[in-house]
Amino acid sequence: MRAVTAELAKLATLPSVWLATLLALVVPTGIALLNRGVPGPDRGYQELAFGVMGVIVLGVVAVSSEYLAEGADAGGGRQLTTSLTAVPSRLRFLAAKALAVVLVAVPLAFAATAVTMAVVQVRLDLGRLAGVVCYWTYTALLAFAITVLLRHGIVPLTVLLVNTSVVSVTYLLTKVTPLANYFPDMAGVRMFVGKVATDVVITPLVGLLVMSAWVAGLLAVAGAVFVRRDA
Amino acid sequence: MRSRRPAGWLGGVITIDGLVKRRGGKEILAGIGFEARPGRVTGFLGPNGAGKSSTLRILLGLDRAQAGTALVDGVPYPALPDPVRTVGAVLDGSGAHRSRTGRAHLRWVARSAGLPPSRVEEVLALVGLADAARKRVGGYSLGMGRRLALATALLGDPAVLILDEPLNGLDPEGIRFVRTFLRDRARSGRTVLLSSHLMGELAETVDDVVVIDHGRIVATGTLAEVTGAHRNLEDAFFALTSGGGR
Numbered sequence: 001m002r003a004v005t006a007e008l009a010k011l012a013t014l015p016s017v018w019l020a021t022l023l024a025l026v027v028p029t030g031i032a033l034l035n036r037g038v039p040g041p042d043r044g045y046q047e048l049a050f051g052v053m054g055v056i057v058l059g060v061v062a063v064s065s066e067y068l069a070e071g072a073d074a075g076g077g078r079q080l081t082t083s084l085t086a087v088p089s090r091l092r093f094l095a096a097k098a099l100a101v102v103l104v105a106v107p108l109a110f111a112a113t114a115v116t117m118a119v120v121q122v123r124l125d126l127g128r129l130a131g132v133v134c135y136w137t138y139t140a141l142l143a144f145a146i147t148v149l150l151r152h153g154i155v156p157l158t159v160l161l162v163n164t165s166v167v168s169v170t171y172l173l174t175k176v177t178p179l180a181n182y183f184p185d186m187a188g189v190r191m192f193v194g195k196v197a198t199d200v201v202i203t204p205l206v207g208l209l210v211m212s213a214w215v216a217g218l219l220a221v222a223g224a225v226f227v228r229r230d231a
Numbered sequence: 232m233r234s235r236r237p238a239g240w241l242g243g244v245i246t247i248d249g250l251v252k253r254r255g256g257k258e259i260l261a262g263i264g265f266e267a268r269p270g271r272v273t274g275f276l277g278p279n280g281a282g283k284s285s286t287l288r289i290l291l292g293l294d295r296a297q298a299g300t301a302l303v304d305g306v307p308y309p310a311l312p313d314p315v316r317t318v319g320a321v322l323d324g325s326g327a328h329r330s331r332t333g334r335a336h337l338r339w340v341a342r343s344a345g346l347p348p349s350r351v352e353e354v355l356a357l358v359g360l361a362d363a364a365r366k367r368v369g370g371y372s373l374g375m376g377r378r379l380a381l382a383t384a385l386l387g388d389p390a391v392l393i394l395d396e397p398l399n400g401l402d403p404e405g406i407r408f409v410r411t412f413l414r415d416r417a418r419s420g421r422t423v424l425l426s427s428h429l430m431g432e433l434a435e436t437v438d439d440v441v442v443i444d445h446g447r448i449v450a451t452g453t454l455a456e457v458t459g460a461h462r463n464l465e466d467a468f469f470a471l472t473s474g475g476g477r
Contacts, residue, residue: 006343013335014328070324070368074376075400077324081293082336082383085320086343088292088309230294 003087007062007100016061017104024054024108024136025115032119042193044120048132049189051112052139055105056160059143062101064153080231090227094148098219101140109136131191131204138215142184145218148226174198184214242304243269243317243390243422245290249299252285252446259285261446262299267424267439269390272417274437274454275426278472282446283426284322287395291320303391315344319384321394325376326383329369333360333379336368340383354382359408373400381409392416394425398432410436430465440464444472 011017028051032044040046066080087093113132117124146156163169163185173180180186181200190196190207202210245267252260260282267273277283288294290301292309303311303318311317327336337351355361358378363371368379377400384392392413398406413423413436427433440457442450449471450457454464461467 002343002345006339009335009339009342010328010331013331013339015330065328068328070329070376074329074371074373075324077322077326077376077380079326079328081291081320081322082326082340083343084293085291085308085318086315086340088311088314228295230288 003092003096004099004103006086007097008103010065011058011062011100011104014061014065016065017058020054020057020061021104021108022054023057024051024112027051027053028112028116029119032116036120040195042195044117044122045128045132045192045194047116047120048113049135049193050164051116052136052164053161054112055108055136055140056143056164057157058104058108059101059140060147060153060157060160062097063144063147064151064157067151068153084231091223094223094226098141098144101144102137105137105140106133109133112136127204128192131208134208135188135191135211138184138188138211141215142218145215145222148222149218171197174200182210184211187211187214241269241390241420244304245273245302245391245393245422245424246305247286247290247299247301250286250289250296250301251298252282252289252294252296259446260289260296260299263443263446263448264299265441265448265451267422267441269422270417270420271438272413272423272425272436273439273441274433275424275441275443276430276433276468277426277428277443279428281428281443281472283428283443284395286443287320287322287393287424287426290393291318291322313344313387315340315346315389316387317389318391318393319387319389321377321380321384321392321397323395324373325368325371325379327368327376327379330367332365332367333371333375333382334364336379337382337386341386344387346386350386354385357385358382374402374405377401377405381412389421391422392424394423396427397425398427398429406432430463430468434458434464442468442471 028047031047031050066083067078070077083093109132113129143156143160147153150156170180170183170186174186178200181198181202187202187207188211190202191204248264249262250260251262275283285294289296290308308314334351338348341351355364358381360378360382363375397409417423437454440454441448458464458467461470
């Protein structure tokens with residue numbers, strides 16, 4: 001429990017986490033405002049699917065802040081050494097950090113859904129709300145796990161943000177192979193977005209299971225690597 | 232196991248035995264062993280790249296050894312029930328994220344160990360950082376960063392202090408502060424293990440000396456024993472290590 005409160009304190013005092021919070025609230029509502037007047041069954045939910053940037057930043061910086069090296073003239077230290085001397089069990093440390101990310105991502109997803117739905121003035125469907133919260137939390141954890149593996153924030157941040165905003169590489173890949181529909185983001189959005197521009201039909205439940213498998217798998221690999229390698 | 236401990240015994244015996252570390256096919260530690268005892272400042276000396284940092288990182292559970300043990304009171308660091316209250320470590324730089332304030336950094340460490348926020352203010356005052364507590368670590372000088380690292384290590388008032396090159400980058404005032412401070416810690420019955428490649432700076436501070444070179448221990452003993460017939464510790468060091476007679 002102490003390790004979790006310590007991780008929450010870390011997140012609360014990191015300026016990039018406040019930026020992540022801002023992005024999480026502004027991006028989906030901003031897109032919703034731009035799309036005003038465009039009707040459709042996925043009104044609001046489509047915006048929330050694109051709006052995961054905030055939780056991507058959250059998941060990445062929670063980990064990359066540990067690996068960020070101080071400048072050589074500042075001694076070249078990293079926060080990770082402090083973290084692991086305070087909480088020497090690698091698994092406990094990583095689990096506490098992941099839990100802290102979830103504890104921030106879940107209320108963020110609720111808040112973002114509330115303001116987005118208020119903007120588009122669509123009555124909220126509880127099942128789809130659960131899908132949004134799940135998708136956002138899972139996306140944060142995917143970013144988290146990938147950053148643990150890479151030990152650096154720039155690459156996962158760039159790739160994941162570009163994929164959700166500028167060019168959806170995973171979506172383009174669905175034009176090449178139907179298997180690409182089972183990428184975590186492509187499958188995960190089916191939890192709350194009905195119409196996706198591909199021919200492969202994935203039910204919300206299958207979407208949940210596919211994305212759950214990705215998250216569990218990547219977290220397991222990240223944990224196994226993190227426990228074994230030198231800090 | 233010690234069955235009877237003297238009153239006020241704080242513990243804090245560091246025992247390193249047969250440590251082997253290879254990285255990328257290169258042997259960094261070739262089965263080293265030594266002991267650091269309570270009430271004494273043990274200087275772990277060697278040229279850059281001799282294996283000092285690797286040894287301390289293995290001792291703290293940050294790096295893994297291929298063989299051997301590094302124990303605090305008979306227990307590997309990761310298995311200590313309350314590590315922050317048992318061992319304080321000062322490694323590279325400040326060990327803090329640059330966009331957090333010094334106080335915010337100490338607070339999360341205190342939280343992780345269940346220590347009260349008042350302890351944060353105490354260690355800030357102790358190392359002379361109270362006035363800079365609200366500044367972001369990125370704006371700290373090297374010396375201030377080192378003081379923050381020392382404050383972090385002292386949060387749990389541990390029986391053992393482990394410091395990797397604590398004098399690096401410090402101004403004369405900072406060096407004097409650290410030296411006096413470490414002597415006081417040892418006088419109060421605590422264990423101090425510090426690594427350094429600066430011999431001249433250390434002779435006045437250490438009681439026991441362990442000299443490492445190319446991943447091997449080349450001398451251990453009290454300061455007088457290791458200095459031996461040499462003029463001073465520095466001469467002894469160069470005679471023992473690759474800096475000298477090899």
